[in-house]
Amino acid sequence: MRIQAAVLRDTAKPFAVEDVHLHDPGPGEALVRVAGAGLCHTDVVFRAFPQLPMPMIFGHEGSGVVEAVGPGTSRVKPGDHVVMSFDSCGWCVQCVTGAPAYCAEFMTRNLSGTRVDGSSGATDLAGAPVAARWFGQSSLATHAVATERNLVVVDPSLPLDLLGPLGCGLQTGAGAVLNSLPVRPGDGVAVFGAGAVGLAAVMAARVAGASDIVAVDLHASRRDLALELGATRALDGADPELAAQVGQVEHSFDTTGVSAVMATAVSVLKVGGTCGLVGAGGGDLTLSPLALAGRGVRYIFEGDAVPQRFIPRLIALWQQGRFPFERLIRTYPLADVDAAERDSAAGGTVKPVLLP
Numbered sequence: 001m002r003i004q005a006a007v008l009r010d011t012a013k014p015f016a017v018e019d020v021h022l023h024d025p026g027p028g029e030a031l032v033r034v035a036g037a038g039l040c041h042t043d044v045v046f047r048a049f050p051q052l053p054m055p056m057i058f059g060h061e062g063s064g065v066v067e068a069v070g071p072g073t074s075r076v077k078p079g080d081h082v083v084m085s086f087d088s089c090g091w092c093v094q095c096v097t098g099a100p101a102y103c104a105e106f107m108t109r110n111l112s113g114t115r116v117d118g119s120s121g122a123t124d125l126a127g128a129p130v131a132a133r134w135f136g137q138s139s140l141a142t143h144a145v146a147t148e149r150n151l152v153v154v155d156p157s158l159p160l161d162l163l164g165p166l167g168c169g170l171q172t173g174a175g176a177v178l179n180s181l182p183v184r185p186g187d188g189v190a191v192f193g194a195g196a197v198g199l200a201a202v203m204a205a206r207v208a209g210a211s212d213i214v215a216v217d218l219h220a221s222r223r224d225l226a227l228e229l230g231a232t233r234a235l236d237g238a239d240p241e242l243a244a245q246v247g248q249v250e251h252s253f254d255t256t257g258v259s260a261v262m263a264t265a266v267s268v269l270k271v272g273g274t275c276g277l278v279g280a281g282g283g284d285l286t287l288s289p290l291a292l293a294g295r296g297v298r299y300i301f302e303g304d305a306v307p308q309r310f311i312p313r314l315i316a317l318w319q320q321g322r323f324p325f326e327r328l329i330r331t332y333p334l335a336d337v338d339a340a341e342r343d344s345a346a347g348g349t350v351k352p353v354l355l356p
């Protein structure tokens with residue numbers, strides 16, 4: 001079918017909204033009319049990767065309504081309201097033991113931009129392939145085709161257009177705190193980077209009953225928001241005495257991906273503590289072996305979430321007023337995707353959501 005999508009044709013150029021032909025859903029797939037799609041920092045990082053197939057449709061925090069299903073698709077049906085999360089195979093050891101974020105096919109299914117068989121999923125009006133399976137969805141568009149495994153059915157009474165970020169950034173930050181580390185009542189936790197992932201971690205740390213919740217960021221506006229969302233202290237990432245200011249905590253969580261910040265995040269751990277990492281691209285983590293004496297570091301995908309179990313849990317917390325993620329969101333028309341990207345890079349918008 002003919003749809004509109006924000007297509008990236010060249011890493012150096014802005015997105016352009018254009019008409020493309022989206023292919024019909026195949027076996028195990030569903031066509032979703034997109035209600036909203038969050039822009040995650042991962043879209044911004046990878047849009048500069050020349051290895052990715054271009055042209056490509058980005059967007060991996062979509063929500064919408066199922067319009068049609070492919071052959072054999074049984075878990076969702078037309079009319080269902082869904083959040084689109086990351087894709088996984090369902091058969092590998094990690095998938096069958098409840099760790100789909102470490103699926104053996106994670107990279108192919110989420111970061112190649114195409115289907116596992118290499119097909120693009122869409123073509124432009126001249127007939128050339130357009131990669132339309134980024135994170136199994138490519139949802140910066142009016143419609144997306146996803147697999148039934150990366151769909152989470154939600155209650156139709158919820159504000160569907162705002163739910164997409166639960167599928168990646170929000171579940172990553174909240175899941176790191178509630179599933180991966182996990183933070184327990186009375187613990188101290190330091191969150192480096194108060195963007196969407198870091199602020200989700202702050203809200204989750206409060207849910208977990210942490211007593212000392214330290215948020216670190218370069219932007220004063222994001223530090224202020226962190227304090228409103230549950231941080232007990234907010235510190236300037238540019239402070240040369242930052243590590244001393246943080247003190248010692250049971251858990252640290254880096255969302256900046258900056259090598260020096262990750263090393264600081266390890267240095268503030270008490271013995272027995274663990275540092276979770278989710279960012280990348282800002283250099284390697286270099287540590288003295290002794291920095292890890294009795295401490296741990298791990299890289300976390302998608303907050304160790306099983307989306308079908310964890311996203312409903314985050315929605316329940318939101319309904320109780322304990323996970324007010326709507327405070328991070330600013331909506332934009334899909335055509336303004338470049339403005340949304342600029343506003344988020346400048347710090348003013350935490351989580352842009354594009355409305356087709």
Ligand SMILES: NC(=O)c1ccc[n+]([C@@H]2O[C@H](COP(=O)([O-])OP(=O)(O)OC[C@H]3O[C@@H](n4cnc5c(N)ncnc54)[C@H](O)[C@@H]3O)[C@@H](O)[C@H]2O)c1
Nearest residue numbers: 041042172193194195196197217218237278279280301302
């Ligand atoms: N591993 C995963 O599964 C996963 C999932 C989603 C996002 N991510 C990654 O997580 C990271 C965070 O995503 P986001 O959407 O929250 O991005 P974001 O850009 O909104 O947030 C990053 C924050 O870090 C702050 N920051 C940068 N340098 C800093 C410094 N030196 N000191 C203190 N703060 C600093 C920025 O001001 C910003 O607020 C990105 O790298 C993204 O690619 C990983």
Ligand SMILES: [Zn+2]
Nearest residue numbers: 089092095103
């Ligand atoms: Zn798998």
Ligand SMILES: [Zn+2]
Nearest residue numbers: 040042168169
């Ligand atoms: Zn993401």
